[in-house]
Amino acid sequence: MRAEGHIGLSLLVIFGIYTVFQVRSTEMLELGIFITLFSTLPDIDIRLEIAHRKYTHNVTAAIVFGVLIGLLLHYAGAGFMKGFIAGFGGTLLHILGDIPTYMKFKPLAPFSQARVGLGLFKASNPAVNRSFLLIGAVTFTLYLVIIYVGII
DSSP, X not given: OOHHHHHHHHHHHHHHHHHHTTOOOHHHHHHHHHHHHHTTGGGHHHHTTSOTTTSSSSHHHHHHHHHHHHHHXXXXXXXXXXXXXXXHHHHHHHHHHHTTBSXXXXXXXXXXXXXXXXXXXXXXXXXXXXXXXXXXXXHHHHHIIIIIIOOO
């Protein structure tokens, strides 16, 4: 999946859950936005020109990203746990978005060497990526309307 697809999927999952459980906290709203922003972080491997989905697309990387973002937000005054959850959660949602694609990878490395790739669509498929972004944006908007405006 591309960045827009990962952002859309994250918005869909996070704010879909928030809507169902009627989460009204502005702190949780901020956390959801942070998780969404960091959901594109694992694709840093492309920019660093290292093996794609080898080192940055697994639970170990999720922990490392969580700690790094946690430290960053701690020193920025936002708190370690918020940063950890944002980095860890964003990475897990990124992994979730890549599982349906063709390219196999090891999401549970180093605990399991099982390679996953369901082959449902290409990661670069513009229709899939735009659809996730659109559905995620609609979910986020509905969340704001339902929870904060109370129209529905």
